[in-house]
Amino acid sequence: MIRWGIIGLGNIASRFAKSLSYTNEGKLYAIASKTKEKRDAFHNKYNCEKVYEDYDQLLNDNEIDAVYIALPHGSHKYWSIEALRRKKAVLCEKPVGLNAEEMKEIKTEALLNNTFFMEAMKTRFIPLVHEIKEIIKNNEIGEIVAIEANFCNHVENINPGSYLLDKKQGGALLDVGIYPLSFVMDMIDSEVNEVNSYMDINESEVDAYFKATITFKNGVIGTVEGAIDRNKERTAIIKGTKGFIEIPIYNRPSMVTVNIDGNQPYTIEKEIEFDDMYAEIQEVHNSLRDSKLQSDCLPLDESIRVMEVLDRIRINAGQK
Known part of the structure; x- marks a missing residue:
């Protein structure tokens, strides 16, 4: 135990x-x-x-x-x-x-x-995310050309002392932007070539909104967006040369629609077991049982890879 x-x-x-x-x-x-x-x-x-x-x-x-x-x-x-x-x-x-x-x-x-x-x-460990990656691996929608994901939420009545408004650790990029960024990086196995980004800075001097375009060395274009001052339907779309995948609530998905050119779209549904945090806890338990120092699904270097792009988003938007 x-x-x-x-x-x-x-x-x-x-x-x-x-x-x-x-x-x-x-x-x-x-x-x-x-x-x-x-x-x-x-x-x-x-x-x-x-x-x-x-x-x-x-x-x-x-x-x-x-x-x-x-x-x-x-x-x-x-x-x-x-x-x-x-x-x-x-x-x-x-x-x-x-x-x-x-x-x-x-x-x-x-x-x-x-x-x-x-x-x-947690998104990395949800079963349906693994199925999405299999669809991509099997080339069902062709070669991936673009992927976009957002996490825009209007957080109302933020306490003035909240970490969200702290210049050092607050803002949309760190709090919610990490979700779409990690999702995009998980789907694309390629080094990042270029990052272009924009931020809206609020009166507390933190980013209330950001948008970034990530160009991978294999040619895929990733677009990520996040906000704490506006709402937007939370979804991810993965576009390929033969179709696209639509993923509502991609950070904890239970349904995905696959659209292949010339065919009827089909839907895959897979209920999340217990809740959206259970699978990540099981990953820790399984890793400790097998005497691993890191997760196979989210190794140490992958967390570094994601944070390096997050740094570039911040810097290229003119923030330190």
């Missing part, structure tokens, strides 16, 4: 705890938060064995095998490294850090400490 600790007790941590309860291989053992109200409410709901008010105390607990880091983006690198140094397997919420250099530091520590690390990019 893999005993988990959770660092940070926001909404995403509650979703993780619920997903973990569906598994047979893991259980919630300990939680840590600096806020007493959050600790008390979380313990009452999930009835874990240990409750800590200090993150270091949790990491020093020898009974813990793995930790889920659910803190704001700017704290991901520091606490991931602290956990790895204490030989705790780590599942860290997306984005894995603020930039590619932070992920490179995490990789160094994971390998140095011979300890598992994975970014919690």
